[in-house]
Structures are given as C-alpha cells and as structure tokens.
Amino acid sequence: MTSCERWTLRTEHTSYTVRLSPLGPWAELDAWGPVGVENGPSALDWSRRTHFITPADVAPAEYLPQGQRPFTGADLVVGHSGHLGHSGYERGVWWRFSGAQQDADGLRLTFTDDIAGLRTTLHYATVPGTDIILRWTELTCTGDTELRLERLDSGAINVPVTGGARLTYLTGQWSQEFTHTQLHLKRGTFTMGSAQGVAGHAYAPWLAVQDAALPDDGTAPTYGIALEWPGNWHITAEAEPGGAVRVRAGRVPHEGAVVLRPGETLTTPRLACAFSPEGLDGLARVWHRYERHLSGERLHRIRKVLYNSWEATGFDVDAAGQLELAKAAAEIGAELFVVDDGWFTGRADDTGGLGDWYPDPAQFPQGFGRFVEDVRALGLGFGLWVEPEAVSPDSRLYAQHPDWVYRVENRPGRLVRNQLLLDLGRTDVQDFVIGTFDRLLTEYPIEYLKWDMNRPPTERGRPVAGPADRLDLDAEHVTGYLRVLDHLRAAHPHVTVEGCAGGGGRVEHATLARTDVVWPSDNTAPLDRLAVQYGFLHAHAPHMMSSWVTDAPGVFDPRPRSLAFRFVLAMCGVLGVGADLRSWTQEQRAGAARWIARYKEIRDVVHHGEARLLGTPEDPVCGVQYTEADGPRTVVAAFGTGVLDGAPLVPGRPARLRLRGLDPAAVYDDEDTGTAYSGAHLLHYGLPFAWTADHDAQLVVLTRR
Secondary structure (H helix, E strand, O other): OOOOOEEEEEOOOEEEEEEEOOOOOOEEEEEEEEOOOOOOOOOOOOOOOOOOOOHHHHOOEOOOEOEOOOOOOOOEEEEEOHHHOOOOOEOOEOOEEEEEEEEOOEEEEEEEEOOOOEEEEEEEEEOOOOOEEEEEEEEEEOOOOOEEEEEEEEEEEEEEOOOOEEEEEEEOOOOOOOEEEEEEEOOEEEEEEEOOOOOOOOEEEEEEEEEOOOOOOOOOOEEEEEEOOOOOEEEEEEEEOOOEEEEEEEEOOOOOOEEEOOOOEEEOOOEEEEEEOOHHHHHHHHHHHHHHHHHHHHHHOOOOOEEEOHHHHOOOOOHHHHHHHHHHHHHOOOOEEEEOOOOEOOOOOOOOOOOOOOEOOOOOOOOHHHHHHHHHOOOOEEEEEEOOOEEOOOOHHHHHOHHHEOOOOOOOOOOEOOEEEEOOOOHHHHHHHHHHHHHHHHHOOOOEEEEOOOOOOOOOOOHHHOOHHHOOHHHHHHHHHHHHHHHHHHHOOOOEEEEOEOOEOOOOHHHHOOOOEEOOOOOOOHHHHHHHHHHHHHHOOHHHEEEEEOOOOOOOOOOOOOHHHHHHHHOOOEEEEOOOHHHOOHHHHHHHHHHHHHHHHHHHHHHHOEEEEEOOOOOOOEEEEEEOOOOOEEEEEEEOOOOEOOEOOEOOEOEEEOOOOOOOOOEEEEOOOOOEEEHHHHHHOOEEEOOEOOEOEEEEEEEEO
C-alpha cells in the first residue's frame, strides 16, 4: 500500500474518488463530479497552503479526529484515558492507516489508535440506479477502558469554490416548514440542527452547496447532503482558508457524549451525498430518484385519494357525523377515509386520552367495528390517526406506568400540548406500542395509519437506568421508533403509514424509508402551502408528499384562491381532501369530483415521473412539470400567483411558463385544447396562460406524438 493509492466509486452518472493523503494518515477527497472528473490533477489539493496551520487543517479530509486536525474543526472528538491510565482523560486521537477493502458492497478504510483504543472504519456505498454516495463511520473501542465520544459526525464533504459558497437550505417553524433559503458564505462558519429529538420544524437535515461565483440558473454544479437520522443532529459548513467549503454532518448526543465500552461498536447515521451538473433543480431529481429507491416495492402501490376528518370536526368525533362526511367523500371520488384525533376514550379535547387507544363506546354506540364496516360499505378504505409516543397525565396508561415517561428524578415534569412523552427507548414501551398497533390492526380492517408526534422531549431522563450521562437516550428513542415502524412493515404490510410530527417535524431518510407518505406541514392555506411544497420538492419526492385540499381562506392565510388552485396544488403530490364537505355546494362537489377523476388519470406520472420546478412562488407564474419516464405524457401544474383582486398580470397578454427537458424536435398535443406545440416552442416561449381571479391555476397534460 502506498500513499498514492486512490479508490473510485461510480454511480449512474458520477464518480467519487478518495485517496490516502501523501501528507498524513488520513483519507481525502481527490475528485467528485461527472464520470471522468477523476482523470487529472485534483482541484482540491491545498497542500502548499500550510503557513501557521497543519496540513491536516487544510486538507480536503473525509474524516479526521481532534488531535490530527487541531484548528479548523474535527469530525471526531474522543475522550479517553490513553497513556494517562485511569487518572484522567485526554481528547486527542492520532491514528494510523490500517488498510482498505473495496468490493461490490463499497469501500472501507480503517484507521487505528492503539493508545486510545479506537478503531475507525470509514464506509462508502453506492446506491443502484441513483447518483448517491452513502457514507457512514464505525467506531470500535479496542482498549480495556471506555471511550467518551463527544463528537461523532458521519462524514465531511469538500467543495472547491472561488467566490465563496452559496448554501441552499430549508428553514421555517411550525406551519411554515421547508422555506427555501439561501446564504452566501464567503468566510466563516454556518451551522444548523435540532435538539428536539426529531429533525424539527426549524431546519431540515439537508443542504446544497454551489460556488457563489457561478450563476444560480440551473447550470452551476451542485453538491448536496442529507442526514438519515430522526433525532438530534447538526450540519456545519465552514468556508476554510484556501478557497473551499467543508461541510460536516452527524447526530448530536443529547447527553453531550456517548460512552463506548470495551468491545462495543457504534455506527453513525448514514450521510447521503449527491451531485448534479444541472443546479438545484437537477439535484432535486437526484433526491427524488433516491427516495423512489428507498420506497422499494411499495413505490408501486397506488397512493389512494384520502379524506381526513380533522378540519371538519376536530375533536367532535361521533359515528353519525363521520359517516356523513364519509358519504360526501365517497361521492366526490375519495378512496380512503381517515378518522383523525378524537376517536378514542377520554379525548374530548387535547387534555386527555392519549395512551388509552380504545374507541370511545359513547361516540360509536353500535360498536367501532360496525362503524368501520359502514365506512367500507361506501367503497372507502379506512384509516386512523394515532400518536403512540405521547401520553396524557389523566390516562389509565399513565396511572399504571408513570415510570414510562421521560423524567428527571425529584424534578417537576413539564407538559407540552397538555401531554408527556413516553420513553420509546425502553423495550417495554416499544412492546406496548407494537401490541397496541397489532390489536387495532387485527381487530379492525384498517389500511392506513397517520402516525403523529406533537411533543418533543424536554426532561429527558430515565432514573431507573442510572445517570443520564451514562446513557444514549436520543439514539435509544430513535432505535425504538424505527423498531416499531419496521414491525408495522413486516407484520402489517397492507397498511399505508403516514409520517407526521406536528406537520413536517420529522422528515428525513430513515423515516421516509419506512413510511409511504409524510405530512409536510399543518398549514394547508393555498399560497402558504405553495411555498412549503416548493421547498419540500427540492429535497423530497412527490410520491412522499401528502397534500390536502381544504377550505380557503385558510386558518393561517386569508388570501383567497379558487377551488382549481387548491386541487392543482394538492395534485402535485399525494392528493387528499380535508375540507368540511358538508358546507360545500353541489357545484363545488361536482368540481371536486372532476378534479379527483383527473388526478387518478395522471397520478402515476406525478409519482413516478421526472419532476422539474418551474419558477418560484415569488414569481407571477410558477409550476411543476412531471415527465413520464417511459411514456409520452408530460403533466404541468401551473399557478398564477400574481393574480389578485381580479386583475390579470398584464391585460391582453398571456403569461408563459417555459418547460424543460423536452425533445425540441418532437410535437406535443394539449389533451384538453388539442393545441399542438413543438418541443422547441415550449422550451423557448413556454406554455401560455391567461390568468384571471377565477382562473388562477391550470393542469395541462401534453402528449408527445
């Protein structure tokens, strides 16, 4: 093995080359981009820029511990007794390269520090049919004393830039998730993350990096990362000396450190790394393809049009009212009826009932089973809302198992949303949740579960297990959560699972790999939702995006939009309806039925096609284009966002939306109007739209001859 050894991983269109640094015992990025980019001198060689700094601090290192990278940020910080014996801790690791193995499963590079008693293996894997490189790290305690892992990132990516880095990320808060945000990082450090035990509403664990000197017009090479972890996390970007940005990402231990005992191995969360030469829009399609891969065979199951009763009835759930809604939903073409919060005992409002997952006999006097069958007799599948991680203080479950909640001994518990959080890291709590699901899904023909989580952990402690700093409560909760989801998949494969956490608070790849759809936001107001979905689709696939048509003006946004706007917007993902249909006119119901029938004709293109984002919600006209992968159809959902108060954008002149990715030599026919367009016309001039206050959205289906 020589210091010049290089290893290349190839995806469908890209290559990723790592080399063993000639300056020290670490791996560093040699090239990353389109296939063939590895043939030539590395653009990331900063070895001469080492005045007043170590070579490791300027190297495009894949992973380095504190000790070898003392100044510019280490990926691994380990406390150990080392040569000090048991008298104290030191925090440096100085490892040596121990070997490499590359095979069909990927690449593994191993480094060891015998004094610290640590073996570190860097893992790389490609994902078939995608342009994704997966990275993760295994840390093994090889000594006879424990290690304290104070920082344990999954990996780092290095991007050469000339004008600083243009960072694109997704921000927000509850009801405003996935806001598309950009920052020019010329020098210094940018960091984001969550300490809420979930990915969180404030930031998504996703980041895109471009050279800020290049235009933001879809032509700049774009690098992206996404962390697969439904717990505490961080992503940190540092614009380093020498013209580069280095991004580190990983989980963050709630307790400040993870104890690794002799013989134990810890595996970090996977970090998905993506590249596209076609800007942010091209990068979005890389992520969409990856998430279709994560869905596996379940990608091909039809995602039914659902009706959810929450916005119509809230907690006021009873059999008669729900059946009235179900009949109306069936009449407009819904395929699934989901009863939201309020169906179980003690749940008259948000102060009680959680944990006691039995249908309230007073609300279903003829029995819950009879109610479910009455819904199914309408031709609808049946679904339920659940929040299995939460418990109400006045519930029977809490009275029987007060020790099952997170708590700190001799400290008062804090209610959030009038509830406490179960310690899902405990196997007995996991078994209770699994048993609850098994009972409900066996006793009743339920085919849809909406798993919600409305309360992050606060007093995170488990007194019966000892001091919190000896535990890894965040990771144990994640493990329990994933164990329950895996059980649902294995034991009840017919059940569609929707992931929700007060809206989009837990949307990341571990959850996406185990659910069928996710709920991006509790905000369904049309113009607000347009912005949420625009950001969401930059990072996540349409087949995962649950979207509802609700009454407008909405709860959060008073700006009116037409029924067409609301339906076309919801049809950009997995269509649902949440409005109070009892108050709709016959004309509105007939319009809804037409839109739902239209959606059923094109949903396979939306869920499986190549998506392109056309413009932004801040533009007078924007849209989403879906091109059938192996067929002739292109679906365009277009929105006249600039039409307000009845005034067209420019009187007498149609707005135009330029399409992308079409064959310029082909002819495309509009299925509704019969108008024929050349691909060149659609690419150069675009589709015309004559917007008015009553016509502020349109769905166009083009068929290539």
